[in-house]
Amino acid sequence: VAAPGGPGVASPATAYSMSTAGASTPGAASPGSPGLAMSGRVRGDSSGMSADGVSAREAPVKKELPEMRGRDLMRRQRRGIWNAPKLAIDWHNRDDHINPPTWYELFYDLLLVAACLRLGNYLKSEFSYADPAFPDFVPSPSMGVLRLSAMCLALWFVWLEQTGWTSRFSNHDAAHRAYALMSCICLIGMTAHISLGQDLEQNTVGFVLAFTGAVLTSSVQKFEVYATSTRAKFMMTVELAQNVLWVAWFWIGVALPHEYTHAFWIFAPLVAKVVTQRFVLFAEARRIPIHVEHYSERHGELMMLLLGESIISLTAADVIPGQRVSHYSFLALGVALVMQLQTMYFEAQPNEADFHALRQSVKTSYFFIFGHLLFFPALIMVGVGLKILLLHLKDELHAPEAWMLCCGVTLTILLIHLMRHAHKAGFESTLGGRSQSNDQSVWIARLAIAVLPLFVPIGVHAHVFSPLAVVAILATISLAGVVLDTVSGEGEIEEVKGVEDDPIVTAIMTAAARE
Numbered sequence: 156v157a158a159p160g161g162p163g164v165a166s167p168a169t170a171y172s173m174s175t176a177g178a179s180t181p182g183a184a185s186p187g188s189p190g191l192a193m194s195g196r197v198r199g200d201s202s203g204m205s206a207d208g209v210s211a212r213e214a215p216v217k218k219e220l221p222e223m224r225g226r227d228l229m230r231r232q233r234r235g236i237w238n239a240p241k242l243a244i245d246w247h248n249r250d251d252h253i254n255p256p257t258w259y260e261l262f263y264d265l266l267l268v269a270a271c272l273r274l275g276n277y278l279k280s281e282f283s284y285a286d287p288a289f290p291d292f293v294p295s296p297s298m299g300v301l302r303l304s305a306m307c308l309a310l311w312f313v314w315l316e317q318t319g320w321t322s323r324f325s326n327h328d329a330a331h332r333a334y335a336l337m338s339c340i341c342l343i344g345m346t347a348h349i350s351l352g353q354d355l356e357q358n359t360v361g362f363v364l365a366f367t368g369a370v371l372t373s374s375v376q377k378f379e380v381y382a383t384s385t386r387a388k389f390m391m392t393v394e395l396a397q398n399v400l401w402v403a404w405f406w407i408g409v410a411l412p413h414e415y416t417h418a419f420w421i422f423a424p425l426v427a428k429v430v431t432q433r434f435v436l437f438a439e440a441r442r443i444p445i446h447v448e449h450y451s452e453r454h455g456e457l458m459m460l461l462l463g464e465s466i467i468s469l470t471a472a473d474v475i476p477g478q479r480v481s482h483y484s485f486l487a488l489g490v491a492l493v494m495q496l497q498t499m500y501f502e503a504q505p506n507e508a509d510f511h512a513l514r515q516s517v518k519t520s521y522f523f524i525f526g527h528l529l530f531f532p533a534l535i536m537v538g539v540g541l542k543i544l545l546l547h548l549k550d551e552l553h554a555p556e557a558w559m560l561c562c563g564v565t566l567t568i569l570l571i572h573l574m575r576h577a578h579k580a581g582f583e584s585t586l587g588g589r590s591q592s593n594d595q596s597v598w599i600a601r602l603a604i605a606v607l608p609l610f611v612p613i614g615v616h617a618h619v620f621s622p623l624a625v626v627a628i629l630a631t632i633s634l635a636g637v638v639l640d641t642v643s644g645e646g647e648i649e650e651v652k653g654v655e656d657d658p659i660v661t662a663i664m665t666a667a668a669r670e
Contacts, residue, residue, distance in 0.1 A: 237330040239383040240376065242323060244446050256453060259335055260321055263314070264460050266342045270310050271464045271535060273349040278303050278539045282556055296555040298414075300532070305417035306349060306362070307531040308424070312401060313342060313369040315524070318453045320376060322446045334372050341369035359416060363405050374398045389441040400427045424525065447508035454527050455585075458500055461530060465493045465538035472545045481548055481623055488626045489541050495633035496537075496567055501585045502640045503575035510582035512574065519577040526570050526577075533570070536563030544622035552622050557615040561608040564629050568636055569605040572598075588640065597643045604636045 281299025317338060344365030348358040374395055381391035401423055408419035469489045474482050505511050512519035540560025544552065576598070583589055611628055614620040620628070 235328050238326060238328045240324045240326050240331075240380045242384070242387065242443070243325040244323060244444060256449065256456065257321060260317070260453065261456075263317055263335075263339060263342070264456060266339055266346070267310065267314060267457075268460050268463065270342065270346040270349065271461060271538075272467065273346050274303055274306060274310075274535050275464055275468065275539045275542070277306075277349055278535060278559075279542060282539070282543055282553075282559065296559065300536070300559070301421075302417040303535065304532045305420040307535070308420060308528065309362070309366050309405070310342075310345065311528045311531050312424075313338070313345070313366065313373075314457065316370065316373040316398075318450065319445065320373065322449045322453070323443060324376075324380070331376070334376055337372045338369055341365045341372065344368065359409055359413070363409050366405060367402050370398050370402050387443055390443050396430070397427050400430060424528070428521075445513070447511050447513050450513060451504065451508070451511055454523070455501065455504065457527060458530060458534075459497070461534040462493055462497050464535060465541055466490070468538040468542035469493075469545065471542050472548075475548075478548060482545075485545055485548060485623055485626060488623070488630045489545070492541075492564070492626060492630040492633050493537075495630065495637050496534075496564075496571075498586070499568065499571050499633070499636050499640060502588050502637070503571050503578075504585045505578050505582035506585050506587075507582065510579040512577035515577070515579055522577045523574060526574050529566060529570055533563045533566040536560065537567065541626065544626060548622050552615055552620075552625070554612050554616045557612040557620075557625055560625070561611045561629070564608045564633070565605055568608075568633070569602075571636075572601040572605060575601075594643070597639070600639055601636070604632060604639065607632050 278299050281302075282296055342365075345362055348362035348365060350358045377391045377394055377398075380387050381395065384391075404423040404426060405420060408416045411419055469486055472482075508514055512523040536559050540556060540563060543556050544560065547556075581589075608629055611620065611625055615625065
């Protein structure tokens with residue numbers, strides 16, 4: 156062990172002081188500012204270095220603490236009227252904390268399902284040719300997808316704010332329950348202002364007002380942390396600045412002509428990250444970890460509710476006498492398509508946090524989080540496409556409708572395959588499968604499967620494929636992706652050596668305990 160101030164591993168005294176002071180190694184930033192996330196056991200790779208080049212041996216050593224699980228921590232916290240927010244997880248106790256999703260988070264997801272249904276109805280209106288419900292409305296599929304993406308961006312950000320808070324803090328006093336209620340009301344307000352057709356332009360101000368209320372509620376909680384916690388002061392400063400940028404950017408978009416508003420909103424994440432993330436990258440010791448297991452589980456639940464919108468869309472049309480066989484066949488193929496997309500996604504997610512993209516590097520963390528932002532519009536496009544095809548099962552199928560469905564499927568499969576490669580190779584998936592290597596031939600095969608749906612609209616344009624044929628082809632392509640994931644997962648899962656098994660770290664912990 157090197158002497159204090161020298162290169163290599165810090166001395167036992169230094170390591171112990173870092174542990175008790177709550178100092179941190181490079182790790183995850185907030186949901187809005189993600190870096191390397193750390194939770195559970197910290198393990199090193201074969202080189203002994205983490206993804207950002209810092210030795211795992213230089214990580215602060217966990218101080219011996221009484222075992223405390225997530226539910227116990229919740230029970231021990233006082234309720235009362237108001238209590239200062241406390242970090243539920245930090246570098247020194249990341250091994251002692253289990254943070255399952257709360258009932259509030261599940262209720263919040265229920266409200267988000269309602270928003271997804273409204274978004275789907277809006278997008279359907281932009282693809283409604285000669286629909287009697289919109290006699291004076293001229294549909295614009297391209298603008299419909301653009302506006303859908305912008306509204307998905309706003310909903311995703313407020314959802315991510317809630318997920319980031321519950322991943323780090325656990326407060327059950329009356330004040331924070333009131334904050335949770337206000338967040339739910341603001342989300343419902345955003346949903347209520349997702350209007351159909353041309354009414355959307357008139358409700359843009361109401362949508363941004365509700366968005367501002369949701370971000371303001373989150374900012375009040377963060378300001379409480381800023382005012383009461385020295386440990387989290389820097390990160391809360393960055394996140395508060397980021398929230399101000401998001402709200403300001405959306406209001407500037409409202410001031411622009413309506414045809415430019417939603418296009419302007421699309422650039423909000425880029426501006427916020429460019430301005431704020433540079434401060435986080437150069438302040439590694441001030442970062443606060445996120446709970447990787449909780450964070451990845453919440454994103455899996457987001458994926459499930461987005462897929463659920465597609466299932467709801469399949470039940471939107473009544474069975475027409477004389478079309479029972481084709482209708483039931485479409486339902487079966489549609490469910491198969493959605494279920495196989497779900498299987499591919501969870502087959503591409505690691506079961507252990509050590510292999511997760513959030514644990515590897517800043518870039519892989521960004522890809523995982525922003526990849527789910529792209530899942531949002533992609534899966535809504537899949538659901539709306541299935542609904543339109545089912546409603547026009549015996550009618551003429553327009554090429555834009557087929558393009559919407561096929562592009563949604565392509566984007567979803569492509570994101571799943573790329574996300575698989577963002578995780579560390581050799582992981583065991585949440586479904587029990589294995590992802591052994593980034594073999595080039597398998598990677599090319601997955602890319603080909605993702606691109607194949609884009610050729611389906613060509614047959615629709617040539618009047619060769621019917622709606623039933625389109626969904627049958629897409630279900631077959633997704634099945635090929637599931638089969639490829641199954642047959643390509645061979646070999647032994649890589650064993651990762653734990654930090655607690657490292658003799659040098661053990662010596663540091665022993666010396667710290669004696670002191």
